[in-house]
Amino acid sequence: MAKPSPTHAGNPVLVKLGGSIKAIREAKGLSQESVALVSGIDRSYFGGVERGEYNVAVINLEKIAVALGVSLKDLFKK
Template structure:
């Protein structure tokens, strides 16, 4: 799987989980301790997510980090 495809799939999964909670990118940023612009970049597949940030997002979304990976 190509890097861009992986980033896009992770971003879509983050967006889907965020929207299922009814949260804005700003709210997910608040809950995870990450900036909303960073969240937007992840969701668009533009950001290469660090493992520690993947864990922060997973914790905020109430899932395991592995659930965010394709």
């Protein structure tokens, strides 16, 4: 399982994206465990994505979007 990327942890773009993912997840009443399971992403990695610790790539983002039932575009606030 990937360790937090110290270089990127806390990057404002990642923190904003992670916050958006968390807000969508919570609005749908889903747990981190269930979204991680459905998306096939490691649970603690997913938690780190929500905290803005990982410079997550598009294919994992797509998996998360599908698990949340939204489009990739929806993960990004304007």
